[in-house]
Amino acid sequence: MNDLQELGSVLYRARTELNLSIDDLEQQTKIRSRFLRAIEEGRFDEIPGEVYLKGFLRSYARAVELDAEQVLIQYYQLAGEAKNSPKKQPEPVVSHQPTPSRAGLSRRQRRARQRRQQRVIALVTLLLLLALGVAFLSWNDLGFF
Numbered sequence: 001m002n003d004l005q006e007l008g009s010v011l012y013r014a015r016t017e018l019n020l021s022i023d024d025l026e027q028q029t030k031i032r033s034r035f036l037r038a039i040e041e042g043r044f045d046e047i048p049g050e051v052y053l054k055g056f057l058r059s060y061a062r063a064v065e066l067d068a069e070q071v072l073i074q075y076y077q078l079a080g081e082a083k084n085s086p087k088k089q090p091e092p093v094v095s096h097q098p099t100p101s102r103a104g105l106s107r108r109q110r111r112a113r114q115r116r117q118q119r120v121i122a123l124v125t126l127l128l129l130l131a132l133g134v135a136f137l138s139w140n141d142l143g144f145f
Contacts (some may be wrong), residue, residue, distance in 0.1 A: 004075075007075060008039055012093040014064035015040075053075075
């Protein structure tokens with residue numbers, strides 16, 4: 001058994017301890033079952049890219065109640081990439097003044113914000129049309145048209 005298969009078996013054992021099937025995990029994580037099996041069997045080269053693999057490992061770990069960051073660190077160490085470990089990266093410089101950032105919002109928050117903006121635009125448009133209609137009727141009663 002190679003080192004990556006060992007990581008896959010840790011994830012497999014965690015899944016089976018929770019009595020989750022591959023189908024259950026697929027539903028929960030939205031990761032295709034073939035990729036979940038590849039991870040469990042240590043065949044990480046079958047995952048379509050490093051970014052996907054890291055995301056899949058995080059999602060899988062969370063779904064089976066493991067510490068996702070620890071699973072990633074173990075992956076980095078086993079894959080010989082300990083220098084890229086997120087725990088070893090320098091902390092980003094944080095400004096003391098909060099600034100609204102779209103990057104800081106979740107997808108759900110961005111969608112909610114977009115829907116609110118669309119509602120405001122629709123309401124303003126409706127009010128403008130209503131005002132124009134009232135103005136037109138008023139001028140029409142006065143004989144301007």
